[in-house]
Amino acid sequence: MDISFKNVSYTYQLNTPFEHKAIEDMSFNIPSGSFVAIVGHTGSGKSTLIQHLNGLLQPTAGEVAIGSYRLTAEKKLKDLKELRSKVGIVFQYPEHQLFEETVAKDIAFGPLNFGVEQQEIEKRTAEALKAVQLPEGMLERSPFELSGGQMRRVAIAGVLAVQPEVLILDEPTAGLDPRGQKDMMEMFKRLHKQEGLTTILVTHSMEDALVYADHVMIMDHGRKYMEGSPQEVFVKKEELKRVDLDVPEIIQFIFKVREMFPTDLNYHGQTIPELAEELGRITRGDIHE
Template sequence: MEISFKQVSYTYQPNTPFEHRAINDLSMDISSGSFTAIIGHTGSGKSTLIQHLNGLLRPSSGKVNIGSYQLHAEAKLKGIKELRSKVGIVFQYPEHQLFEETVFKDIAFGPSNFGVDREEVGGRVDQALQAVQLPEELLDRSPFELSGGQMRRVAIAGVLAVQPELLVLDEPTAGLDPKGQKEMMNMFHQLHKQKGLTTILVTHSMEDALAYADHVIILNKGEKYLEGKPEDVFTRQQDLQKVQLDVPEVIQFITNVKDRFQVDLSYHGQTIKELAEELAAIVKGENRYE
């Protein structure tokens, strides 16, 4: 699903003392099938931006195109329900939105609500449960009896069961332990590839953006600050520092080595093992640049 923002601004509570412009003149394009990471500080406009993607908010000015749907200030979108069936948003701490008596009912709520017939709903629930890697035995259990990580997976399954084309993830790993974080991100990456989704990941984690995204957009104070491939954006250390963002740790370390040893070492997507190999050559003096 292709997305474009054209000079989009959004102001909360206009013409009141609380008026606040959260997004300012933002233009960007996200191509179909891409995995885009959106990064920015608290208050940079990330949450406001994603609420435009399924029409929870309409721009105060400018235009948002999501596939064949267009949002603008002048009029409400007629096909908004249809849009929402194609855009799945996993909000922060989605497990707080669980409400049904059983896991099955909770996952089935979305598709049923969008008018999917009963028989198909059953199949979709099974598929979604499989996608989030939960066992079938859980279907009859109350979602509230599950562990935190399982609850989150159930909530995500509910979004997947609607079979969205665009999946928006707002800090999906917050509050999970390191192992849980890794499993969750691997799961989304797999889904992205298997189902040919367009995925937007809102994150604070430079490491996740570097590991999973093919396109990075950095927001600052409601405006687009940087955009490009992760390896290009994240090596612009000075620009990132200006808005008080860190580069991923591996890139930071490589810069430190470069400064200390005066060698030509750069980030090119190497793993820790490969980096260790390069470092070993440098400190042993086998380095060809010396």
């Protein structure tokens, strides 16, 4: 589903003394099937933004379009539930939403609410569990006796079982150890490709945005600050610095190399081994890179 924002603003507690503008005049397009990273500091409006995508919030001005669904300030969306079945959100620390007695029941909760048939639910539950790489034997266990990482996977399976077309991930790796973080991101990358999802990743990690996204949007104080491909956005050191964001480490290092050596070395999406090769050539004196 294509997603587009047209001059969208959202103000909390509108028309009260506690009024607070969270996002302001945002316009952008996300074509179906893209992997978009939304980057910005805490309080830049990222969470408010994603809550518009499944109608948890209704814009106070402007129009949000998700596929054929329209959200505006004036009109309440009638088929809200239908929209929610197509846009899945994995919230921060999703394991906090688990509540059922068994893993199977918790995963089935979403599909059940959206009126999926019992037989189909069973099929989906098994599939979702497999997609998050948990063993089948886990289905009848209580989610509360699993490890933190496993609980998170169960919660994610619960969102996947609804079979959304758009998957929104709010800091999905927070609190995991380095290997857990990498495994989790690789899992989303695979799902994105396999299921042909539109994936929106909200993150603080420039490194993840660089590696996994094909489009990056930077937010600052409720506004869109920049957008483009990771290669375009992340080389703009000065602009990023102005909103107190860092350039990914590999690019930082390339900049430093350029200051020291007479070279036109550039970031073009190379991996660390590739960069090592290039550096070898530069330091040995094969200046033409």
